[in-house]
Amino acid sequence: MNRRARGALLVGVCALAALAGAIGAREHARADVPVSVPIEPAPASRPVSSVVQPPAAVRERTWPVSAVDPFKPVSFEAPVAAPIAAVPLPVEPAPIAPVFPYRFFGRMTGPDGKQLTYLARGENLLVVSPGGALEGDYRIETMSDNEIIVVYSPLNEKTVINIRAAE
Secondary structure, rough: OOOOHHHHHHHHHHHHHHHHHHHHHHHHHHHOOOOOOOOOOOOOOOOOOOOOOOOOOHHHHHOOOOOOOOOOOOOOOOOOOOOOOOOOOOOOOOOOOOOOOOOEEEEEEEOOOEEEEEEEEOOEHHHHHOOOEEEOOOEEEEOOOEEEEEEEEOOEEEEEEEEHHHO
16 A cells, blocks of 8 residues: 555544544433423313413512612713802991090199199190090090090990099
């Protein structure tokens, strides 16, 4: 036999072996499966219906409700801002008079026998009398032996200077 004939013979033997293996595997697989399965008749107590009912456990099961609606339309526009409520402006407190810059300095009887009252502001002394005006919009309203009442004119606010406590 020449070389070519031996090659053809080897190919033929391999093809026959492959065919025999395939047929044997198919016969082996069919041998495990029964050809026919006997069908048992339905019991007489249960009626035959064309609608199959699921078991009670499946019928009573409640499915969870999704919090997100999958069919809700989606918008990619920026949301409109809610209107901002108007904040009331703070109420300004009522204006008050500045601190009275004078202090009671003393009293003295003048050469004519009249009593003079002195107020001091820093190193300066002022002689005051009822109805008289002071620097900075102050005026003397009344004077008595016990007190001096001074009015801040722009706000008509009164300041009382107790003389007996000052002496």
